[in-house]
Amino acid sequence: MTVKYLFFLGIAAFFAQAFVGCNPAPKEKFIGLQLYSVRDDMKKDVPATVAKVGEMGYKFVEAAGYGDGQFYGMSPADFKALCETNGLQFLGSHTGQDVPDSASWDKTMAWWDQAIEAHAAAGVKWIVQPWMGKTGYESLDGLKKYCAYFNAVGEKCNAKGIRFGYHNHANEFKTVLDGKPVYDWMLELTDPKNVMFQLDLYWIVEGGKNPLDYFENYPGRFEVWHIKDKEELGASGMMDFASMFAEREKSGAKYGVVEVERYNFEPLVSCKKSIDFLNQADYVDFYE
Numbered sequence: 001m002t003v004k005y006l007f008f009l010g011i012a013a014f015f016a017q018a019f020v021g022c023n024p025a026p027k028e029k030f031i032g033l034q035l036y037s038v039r040d041d042m043k044k045d046v047p048a049t050v051a052k053v054g055e056m057g058y059k060f061v062e063a064a065g066y067g068d069g070q071f072y073g074m075s076p077a078d079f080k081a082l083c084e085t086n087g088l089q090f091l092g093s094h095t096g097q098d099v100p101d102s103a104s105w106d107k108t109m110a111w112w113d114q115a116i117e118a119h120a121a122a123g124v125k126w127i128v129q130p131w132m133g134k135t136g137y138e139s140l141d142g143l144k145k146y147c148a149y150f151n152a153v154g155e156k157c158n159a160k161g162i163r164f165g166y167h168n169h170a171n172e173f174k175t176v177l178d179g180k181p182v183y184d185w186m187l188e189l190t191d192p193k194n195v196m197f198q199l200d201l202y203w204i205v206e207g208g209k210n211p212l213d214y215f216e217n218y219p220g221r222f223e224v225w226h227i228k229d230k231e232e233l234g235a236s237g238m239m240d241f242a243s244m245f246a247e248r249e250k251s252g253a254k255y256g257v258v259e260v261e262r263y264n265f266e267p268l269v270s271c272k273k274s275i276d277f278l279n280q281a282d283y284v285d286f287y288e
Helices: 003-021 035-044 046-056 076-085 105-122 140-159 182-189 201-206 211-217 241-246 267-280
Strands: 031-034 060-063 089-094 126-129 163-167 196-200 224-227 255-258
Touching: 031 035, 031 089, 031 267, 035 046, 035 060, 035 267, 046 076, 046 267, 060 076, 076 089, 076 105, 089 105, 089 255, 105 126, 105 140, 126 140, 126 196, 140 163, 140 182, 196 201, 201 211, 201 224, 211 241, 255 267
Parallel strands: 031 060, 031 255, 060 089, 089 126, 126 163, 163 196, 196 224, 224 255
Antiparallel strands: none
């Protein structure tokens, strides 16, 4: 083997390495899991369940276990540390209180002060109330009370650098007050500075509405999506996720959170199938 041959072999190896270096591995998708999806497992063993969620490939979690200043019985710092140990960020949380009357307003706002402090200590980016009592569905006046209440909570959250939002189910679309669905009223009666919406993609379809119409009519209001199907993602065939993702930027969605409420398999298996479905879909474009 001549010196010249070795020289050219070295040059070829150099350029091959350089070429590889210019083509890094594709970015991993940044998708979270709402821990209500594994609610029974969380009741049995929080650390083991969080570890399994991290192993699946989820990048962050949204809690559904806040109470009395703690998350799943752990301090904000400890639960955040548990998530981070397993490669997960703790970004969001579901919690809330019913709309107070004048006599209970101060007590309810004090509850929110404690809750917001706990979430701020955990570094959470958003708090979402995932329900509304019957007051919000029975009359427009009742719904206006809820919206004023949500505006006030959102202002408190903003002061701590946290976004406040509302998560829908189907009733907000099926219930009509004064000629307009409850959800439309909520979008119009809440201040975008104080209240964002976590749109549940399954429940809006189940409620008989097209999310694309809402993206067009209320652009930017849906800062977080709940990516959901009847069971695990892709199982029902009724969800046109591709068309929704095509309009993601118009919707305002910055984060996508998987939620599985019903299952064809064990919950952890359904959650794994759901993240696999999104990772394999070219149209899914949530990245950190």
